[in-house]
Amino acid sequence: MKDRILEVRGLDVDYGLGPDAVRAVRDVDLTLHRGEVLGLAGESGSGKSTLAYGMTRLLPPPGVVAGGEVIYHLDDGTTVDLLRMRDADLRRLRWAEIAIVFQGAINSLNPVQRISAQLMDVLKAHSAGSTPQSRQDRARELLSLVGIASDRLHSYPHQLSGGMRQRVMIAMALALEPRVVIMDEPTTALDVVVQRQILRTLVGLRERLGFSVVFITHDLSLLAEFSDRIAIMYAGQVVEEAVSADLYRTPLHPYSDGLLRSFPALKGPRRELSGIPGSPPDLRMMPSGCAFHPRCPRALDVCDEQVPVLGQSRDNRSVACWLHPVAVS
Amino acid sequence: MRTNAKALTGVIMLVVFVLLAVIGPWIAPFDPSMRSNALLQPPSSMHWFGTTHLGQDIFSQVLAGTRSVVFVGAVAGVVATVLSVLVGITAGYLSGTASEGLSALSNVFLVIPALPLIIIITSSLPETSNLTIALVIGLTSWAWNARVLRAQTLSLRRRDYVEAARANGESTWRIILFEILPNLYAVIASGFVGTVLFAVISEITLAFIGVSDAGGWNWGTVLYWAQSQQALAQGAWWWFVPAGLAIALLGTSLSLVNFGIDEYVNPRLRTRFSMRGVRMRVGFTPVLAKETS
Amino acid sequence: MSYLLKRLAFYLLTAWAAVTINFFVPRMIPGDPVQALITKQRGQMTSEAVRSLYVLFGLDKNESLASQYFSYLGQLLRGDLGMSFTFFPSPVSDVISDGLPWTVGLVGITTVIGFLLGTAAGAVVGWRRGTWADSLIPVTTFVSSIPYFWLGLVAIAVLTGPGSFFPASGAYEIGLVPNWDWQFIGSTVQHGLLPGFTILVSSVSGWILSMRNMMVTVSSDDYVTVAHAKGLPERRVMLAYAARNALLPNVSGFALALGFIVGGTLLVEIVFSYPGLGLQLFQAVGAKDYPLLQGIFLVITLSVLLANLLADVAYLALDPRTRREA
Numbered sequence: 001m002k003d004r005i006l007e008v009r010g011l012d013v014d015y016g017l018g019p020d021a022v023r024a025v026r027d028v029d030l031t032l033h034r035g036e037v038l039g040l041a042g043e044s045g046s047g048k049s050t051l052a053y054g055m056t057r058l059l060p061p062p063g064v065v066a067g068g069e070v071i072y073h074l075d076d077g078t079t080v081d082l083l084r085m086r087d088a089d090l091r092r093l094r095w096a097e098i099a100i101v102f103q104g105a106i107n108s109l110n111p112v113q114r115i116s117a118q119l120m121d122v123l124k125a126h127s128a129g130s131t132p133q134s135r136q137d138r139a140r141e142l143l144s145l146v147g148i149a150s151d152r153l154h155s156y157p158h159q160l161s162g163g164m165r166q167r168v169m170i171a172m173a174l175a176l177e178p179r180v181v182i183m184d185e186p187t188t189a190l191d192v193v194v195q196r197q198i199l200r201t202l203v204g205l206r207e208r209l210g211f212s213v214v215f216i217t218h219d220l221s222l223l224a225e226f227s228d229r230i231a232i233m234y235a236g237q238v239v240e241e242a243v244s245a246d247l248y249r250t251p252l253h254p255y256s257d258g259l260l261r262s263f264p265a266l267k268g269p270r271r272e273l274s275g276i277p278g279s280p281p282d283l284r285m286m287p288s289g290c291a292f293h294p295r296c297p298r299a300l301d302v303c304d305e306q307v308p309v310l311g312q313s314r315d316n317r318s319v320a321c322w323l324h325p326v327a328v329s
Numbered sequence: 330m331r332t333n334a335k336a337l338t339g340v341i342m343l344v345v346f347v348l349l350a351v352i353g354p355w356i357a358p359f360d361p362s363m364r365s366n367a368l369l370q371p372p373s374s375m376h377w378f379g380t381t382h383l384g385q386d387i388f389s390q391v392l393a394g395t396r397s398v399v400f401v402g403a404v405a406g407v408v409a410t411v412l413s414v415l416v417g418i419t420a421g422y423l424s425g426t427a428s429e430g431l432s433a434l435s436n437v438f439l440v441i442p443a444l445p446l447i448i449i450i451t452s453s454l455p456e457t458s459n460l461t462i463a464l465v466i467g468l469t470s471w472a473w474n475a476r477v478l479r480a481q482t483l484s485l486r487r488r489d490y491v492e493a494a495r496a497n498g499e500s501t502w503r504i505i506l507f508e509i510l511p512n513l514y515a516v517i518a519s520g521f522v523g524t525v526l527f528a529v530i531s532e533i534t535l536a537f538i539g540v541s542d543a544g545g546w547n548w549g550t551v552l553y554w555a556q557s558q559q560a561l562a563q564g565a566w567w568w569f570v571p572a573g574l575a576i577a578l579l580g581t582s583l584s585l586v587n588f589g590i591d592e593y594v595n596p597r598l599r600t601r602f603s604m605r606g607v608r609m610r611v612g613f614t615p616v617l618a619k620e621t622s
Numbered sequence: 623m624s625y626l627l628k629r630l631a632f633y634l635l636t637a638w639a640a641v642t643i644n645f646f647v648p649r650m651i652p653g654d655p656v657q658a659l660i661t662k663q664r665g666q667m668t669s670e671a672v673r674s675l676y677v678l679f680g681l682d683k684n685e686s687l688a689s690q691y692f693s694y695l696g697q698l699l700r701g702d703l704g705m706s707f708t709f710f711p712s713p714v715s716d717v718i719s720d721g722l723p724w725t726v727g728l729v730g731i732t733t734v735i736g737f738l739l740g741t742a743a744g745a746v747v748g749w750r751r752g753t754w755a756d757s758l759i760p761v762t763t764f765v766s767s768i769p770y771f772w773l774g775l776v777a778i779a780v781l782t783g784p785g786s787f788f789p790a791s792g793a794y795e796i797g798l799v800p801n802w803d804w805q806f807i808g809s810t811v812q813h814g815l816l817p818g819f820t821i822l823v824s825s826v827s828g829w830i831l832s833m834r835n836m837m838v839t840v841s842s843d844d845y846v847t848v849a850h851a852k853g854l855p856e857r858r859v860m861l862a863y864a865a866r867n868a869l870l871p872n873v874s875g876f877a878l879a880l881g882f883i884v885g886g887t888l889l890v891e892i893v894f895s896y897p898g899l900g901l902q903l904f905q906a907v908g909a910k911d912y913p914l915l916q917g918i919f920l921v922i923t924l925s926v927l928l929a930n931l932l933a934d935v936a937y938l939a940l941d942p943r944t945r946r947e948a
């Protein structure tokens with residue numbers, strides 16, 4: 001087993017407080033290992049982005065973290081809980097250890113500041129000793145890392161194309177050589193050709209720099225190609241987790257199967273594109289039993305009565321589904 | 330709940346003012362223009378807000394003056410709102426020269442200083458009554474809302490369901506009335522409230538410089554007489570304080586109503602940032618203390 | 623630069639609209655009062671002055687509307703705004719050029735300071751949402767509902783009087799001759815403080831509210847979250863990311879609101895008998911001095927247009943997206 005770097009334990013994330021709170025993420029456990037790419041997939045509204053922003057405490061109001069732990073393993077072997085750090089410590093840890101590439105680079109870049117300023121302020125904030133010249137050199141270096149000519153350094157965001165902006169965001173994420181990079185639908189807004197180019201750049205960079213990735217997307221076939229392990233989320237919970245090749249070949253949860261049938265496969269077996277009928281449940285009025293049962297083509301009688309728990313099934317895979325009962329230990 | 334409380338306070342205050350506008354002149358203890366021998370008296374049980382240099386009862390003047398204020402505010406508000414809806418939605422829905430022209434027209438009216446314009450028009454009119462003042466204010470103060478409505482309509486027009494309705498060949502009028510207008514009610518309401526506030530302050534300002542309904546009372550005329558009779562120099566604070574407070578209270582109630590509408594339109598303003606002792610913060614999501622379980 | 627050219631064209635259009643309004647409005651006045659005033663002072667007026675008033679008010683019924691319009695435009699271009707009735711025999715242009723510097727000084731300076739102060743305070747209040755800063759909102763709402771001039775009345779009642787540092791009226795001590803010596807400047811500042819402060823208190827609250835709302839809106843934009851994710855110091859996130867962006871709509875709002883603000887601030891001059899355009903406007907209304915009224919409206923409008931142009935230049939400097947690289 002490889003080293004763990006980030007562990008999420010029993011994380012609950014709500015929108016709002018008190019009795020009106022919407023429970024968007026419920027009791028999620030996840031483990032990210034060093035050098036690994038962990039895919040997080042689900043439809044929009046499944047809670048995958050809420051999970052990512054909740055665990056980094058970046059979720060805007062009315063989001064609140066209602067419980068759980070987010071353990072980060074530092075290089076010196078000690079651990080910290082992101083949810084219980086003082087603001088100043090968390091600020092220091094952010095970006096230096098965990099960086100994020102946000103969904104939609106158009107809105108992620110400050111429209112009124114040059115790219116250079118936005119690359120260099122993070123360098124300045126985290127290394128007090130650096131000189132303006134060294135920061136500018138580093139900024140140029142970062143741009144060339146993602147294939148952007150250094151004469152673009154002093155451009156404003158609106159002067160760049162969508163693909164270039166996303167490259168800038170990736171360059172920015174790598175500025176402090178973080179151990180973990182969270183990518184939230186990093187290529188969704190881009191056209192297919194640019195998507196492929198950027199993913200290729202990412203794969204190359206990851207091999208060179210060796211950071212771990214949490215990759216969030218609704219496009220499961222993209223993940224299958226790019227990630228080592230995949231966790232599938234539905235209605236705020238992880239419903240299946242597996243090595244990506246296994247999940248891709250034989251999805252156990254009917255929801256994972258449905259997701260795979262929602263996107264054309266990039267390679268491997270051709271599936272009939274059928275999608276999933278219906279839409280995700282209203283988090284304020286969750287169905288009884290398994291949250292997926294109203295949409296499930298293979299629902300059993302037990303499904304609307306009892307909630308399946310995520311556990312090791314008989315074939316040693318993690319899944320929360322009555323079709324694959326938890327192995328009795 | 331707190332949001333609603335704010336707007337509710339505003340509505341209640343507003344209802345009181347409207348009520349006073351209706352019954353004010355009847356329940357006023359004195360004829361507001363009637364002179365008496367109690368010259369320049371401070372507030373007393375007989376004259377709650379004191380008297381003027383002619384012995385007129387200021388309480389009655391303020392009470393009777395409410396009607397004119399509410400009337401001008403309402404009429405000007407309605408006129409300006411109707412104009413702004415017509416101009417704004419047309420400019421937003423049409424495209425090309427007509428749209429550009431209407432938008433330029435509203436920008437012109439927006440940039441020309443409203444109050445001086447209102448002053449030169451009203452003082453050039455053969456006669457000034459509450460109605461003419463209201464009409465002049467209404468006709469000159471629609472531009473801001475027209476601008477807001479145009480922008481809103483532009484963005485609504487690009488929505489899928491509107492595009493779909495157009496593709497289905499629905500008539501422009503049907504689309505505007507049934508697809509676009511219902512989405513603009515909040516914006517229109519907020520514009521109406523804002524215009525009423527502007528109209529009230531304009532009317533009072535006009536009266537303060539001597540342009541008002543001949544023989545009628547409003548809060549501005551009270552202040553006009555206070556100013557021209559040197560109430561300040563004579564220490565007669567009661568002459569101008571009640572009318573000013575009445576303006577401020579009416580203004581506050583209108584602003585409170587608009588707060589409610591704004592928060593309804595812009596959900597980002599609605600989010601409560603502190604409740605149950607937890608402060609919501611951008612950038613540092615609060616972590617609830619573990620409940621003992 | 624095409625942005626500025628476009629704005630310039632728009633301001634020219636607006637100026638033309640204001641001039642045209644100024645042409646038509648006096649034609650609503652029943653002819654008699656003007657005629658009467660002219661007749662009353664005919665003996666003291668040159669025939670040229672009478673002629674120019676005829677052009678201003680369209681009293682010459684033999685001329686067609688179009689030719690009236692063109693002679694009116696021609697007269698304006700020569701700077702001839704007619705003869706003031708109240709300040710007889712001064713031409714309107716002289717009267718206005720006496721008042722204009724005072725108004726520009728008082729209203730201009732306080733409006734800009736009010737905007738800057740209010741924007742700064744609003745940025746802080748919006749950023750510290752959910753703390754004590756929220757309690758400022760009802761106070762500012764109340765203050766911004768008070769007409770400027772009434773606040774001036776209260777200020778005079780409370781702060782002036784025998785032995786007070788603040789004079790209750792005028793722009794400088796009676797007896798001083800306007801020039802650039804220290805005594806005069808000191809007196810001007812002393813007289814300007816209270817009216818200036820009145821305008822400041824009334825106008826600042828509006829800017830606090832609008833900037834606060836913009837900060838709240840901008841604070842949940844993605845780039846602000848990114849800035850937090852980058853672990854930047856709080857100050858930098860607030861200033862370079864949130865406030866810097868919230869400032870843009872506030873500046874364009876400033877330009878648009880100038881027309882409204884100027885109206886309110888002019889009234890403060892009346893209360894303080896400050897010898898600017900506002901006080902002249904008041905006197906002109908009272909005396910039915912139509913030529914002066916028209917002239918003041920025109921000059922105020924043109925000043926507001928100029929201020930708008932300056933605000934546009936500021937916006938251009940602040941928002942890189944409106945700059946077109948050659």
